[in-house]
Amino acid sequence: MLKNKPKKAKYLVGVDLGGTTIITVVTDIHGKVIASVKCLSEVKEGVKAVINRIVDTIYATVAKAKLQIDEVLTIGIGAPGPLSTKTGIIIDAPNLDGWVNVPLRDLVKKAFNQKIPVFLENDANAAAYGEFWIGTGKNVSTLIILTLGTGIGGGIIIDKKLYRGPDDTAGELGHISVFPNGPVCNCGNNGCLEAIASATGMVNRAVDALRLGRRSLIRDLAEHDLNRVTAKMIYQAVLKGDKLAKDIMQETGRYIGIAAASLVNIFNPEMIVFSGGMINAGDYLLDPIRDEVKKRAFPQPAKRVKILPAKLGENAGAIGAAGIAYCELKQD
Ligand SMILES: [Zn+2]
Numbered sequence: 001m002l003k004n005k006p007k008k009a010k011y012l013v014g015v016d017l018g019g020t021t022i023i024t025v026v027t028d029i030h031g032k033v034i035a036s037v038k039c040l041s042e043v044k045e046g047v048k049a050v051i052n053r054i055v056d057t058i059y060a061t062v063a064k065a066k067l068q069i070d071e072v073l074t075i076g077i078g079a080p081g082p083l084s085t086k087t088g089i090i091i092d093a094p095n096l097d098g099w100v101n102v103p104l105r106d107l108v109k110k111a112f113n114q115k116i117p118v119f120l121e122n123d124a125n126a127a128a129y130g131e132f133w134i135g136t137g138k139n140v141s142t143l144i145i146l147t148l149g150t151g152i153g154g155g156i157i158i159d160k161k162l163y164r165g166p167d168d169t170a171g172e173l174g175h176i177s178v179f180p181n182g183p184v185c186n187c188g189n190n191g192c193l194e195a196i197a198s199a200t201g202m203v204n205r206a207v208d209a210l211r212l213g214r215r216s217l218i219r220d221l222a223e224h225d226l227n228r229v230t231a232k233m234i235y236q237a238v239l240k241g242d243k244l245a246k247d248i249m250q251e252t253g254r255y256i257g258i259a260a261a262s263l264v265n266i267f268n269p270e271m272i273v274f275s276g277g278m279i280n281a282g283d284y285l286l287d288p289i290r291d292e293v294k295k296r297a298f299p300q301p302a303k304r305v306k307i308l309p310a311k312l313g314e315n316a317g318a319i320g321a322a323g324i325a326y327c328e329l330k331q332d
Helices: 045-066 105-113 124-133 194-197 199-211 217-221 233-241 244-267 277-281 283-296 299-304 313-331
Strands: 009-019 023-027 033-041 072-079 089-093 099-102 116-122 141-147 154-158 271-277 305-307
Touching: 009 045, 009 124, 009 313, 023 045, 033 045, 033 313, 045 072, 045 105, 072 105, 072 124, 072 313, 089 105, 089 116, 099 154, 099 217, 116 124, 116 313, 124 141, 124 154, 124 271, 124 313, 141 244, 141 277, 154 194, 194 199, 194 244, 199 217, 199 233, 199 244, 199 277, 217 233, 217 244, 233 277, 244 271, 244 283, 244 299, 271 277, 271 283, 277 283, 283 305
Parallel strands: 009 072, 072 116, 141 271, 271 305
Antiparallel strands: 009 023, 023 033, 089 099, 141 154
16 A cells, blocks of 8 residues: 555644544654644534544644645544444444444545545554653553543553454453442443542542541632532642542542552553543652552562653544554555
8 A cells, every 4th residue: 555655645644533622633654743733523513524624624734734635644543432443433432422333434535535544543542552652652562551531541552562352442441340339330330440530430539528528628629519529629639738639639549550450460561651631640649559559469560560641641642543544554
């Protein structure tokens, strides 16, 4: 496929399609971002409108990079799943307002007259690949990435390759059970890491404690309306030395650490990288994770593994999608 492209095609496009925003980047083949554009996805307008928006944004980003569209070697799209990387179809995406069986890859390919190869990847895997390619995980071969936000996503890179599993469902690290009778998770299981230690899970635990009458600055930050408590408020209260906020943050880190210790024993990774909004809490969150890993995992892999924050921020998914598409193209 490479030889069919015009010689001057040497840039990559990466798209991160989310339920709220679409982030598009143009990079060189080493992952250096030349231009990026962010817009709202407006998924409620339907599949056709969103595909048009993706295509328009790709043109806009290429123009911003002062390039022509025929200089684009390949397009990678990271999207919420479940999806199939083999067929390029989004099977059923609750985060995209219920898209069912949408052949996203082929629709985008058609919009560029079949001239540019397009690859579809799971969004969490794309973000993981971005961190591995040019972020915190650069120069390591085996790493695990956990994205801590409203939910908890994951990605597994083994010997420099993304591990997808036969059904593209590997890496659902937010759904490791850590508490047998814990709260019900979005997936239907009880006590998944996501249900307890995501931003949502952390807020729920804080609100439960406040309802029981615990005194805390969090209550003031939420102006005494417990429906308004956010993960950010918990972090702000931690910085001011609030006891409950510190307990909640520490407990969150402990649960994540329980899962991380198992991952260390299973994969012997060189690194576990944490991304997402919650890492703004820095070592307040990462230190209890490190302690738990030290306490629970086998000594040798526990000593090797580095537990670090991600570097790329919100562009990780788009950059990773570009990198995966380039990788797939080279394998064709
Ligand atoms: Zn779950």
